[in-house]
Amino acid sequence: EPEVTQTPSHQVTQMGQEVILRCVPISNHLYFYWYRQILGQKVEFLVSFYNNEISEKSEIFDDQFSVERPDGSNFTLKIRSTKLEDSAMYFCASNLGQGGITEAFFGQGTRLTVV
Amino acid sequence: AQSVTQPDIHITVSEGASLELRCNYSYGATPYLFWYVQSPGQGLQLLLKYFSGDTLVQGIKGFEAEFKRSQSSFNLRKPSVHWSDAAEYFCAVAPNQAGTALIFGKGTTLSVSS
Numbered sequence: 001e002p003e004v005t006q007t008p009s010h011q012v013t014q015m016g017q018e019v020i021l022r023c024v025p026i027s028n029h030l031y032f033y034w035y036r037q038i039l040g041q042k043v044e045f046l047v048s049f050y051n052n053e054i055s056e057k058s059e060i061f062d063d064q065f066s067v068e069r070p071d072g073s074n075f076t077l078k079i080r081s082t083k084l085e086d087s088a089m090y091f092c093a094s095n096l097g098q099g100g101i102t103e104a105f106f107g108q109g110t111r112l113t114v115v
Numbered sequence: 116a117q118s119v120t121q122p123d124i125h126i127t128v129s130e131g132a133s134l135e136l137r138c139n140y141s142y143g144a145t146p147y148l149f150w151y152v153q154s155p156g157q158g159l160q161l162l163l164k165y166f167s168g169d170t171l172v173q174g175i176k177g178f179e180a181e182f183k184r185s186q187s188s189f190n191l192r193k194p195s196v197h198w199s200d201a202a203e204y205f206c207a208v209a210p211n212q213a214g215t216a217l218i219f220g221k222g223t224t225l226s227v228s229s
Contacts, residue, residue, distance in 0.1 A: 031214040099212040106159040
């Protein structure tokens, strides 16, 4: 069964450093998303990406964040200068987005720890 | 603004007992509705979804949910809980447009006692 894959599963970084979280969405899906889940809190939407541009973003997704689809398969989330409060589980998801109503499929997540 | 409320933070049920997890949403029209489950250290797995039609939807692992428009609710049920059902359960909604982002509730932690 096709699945969304994320790497790495766990990343530790020092405050102020840049991190790139990587995702490989399901191959024929058109919509891609990043969500985050701070420990013990709910899953929060960050950004969605469609047709090679951001289609929707939340207030959390400020100038420190950027997304990119550098090739035909990867979808990345970059945090330019990490802060302690960026420590969270980051989930990538993808959605077929056509041919009827479809749901988002989530990856296993990347746990980011900022120290 | 759209929102999702899961009023129960933590629920404990005995193995074999029935389960109902509550979810209420706030949205102007009928949204798309979902239940996801998250086991410890794992990603989010879709249990079931409602887009339209029959208001009682069946999902995986023996779960079902009923959409009640009058109550703006989408409660999750299972007639007999198994120890492996212990996990975090999230209700989510999305506006009824393809590809729109999900809005999650805060989740309900389910513990199963033997």
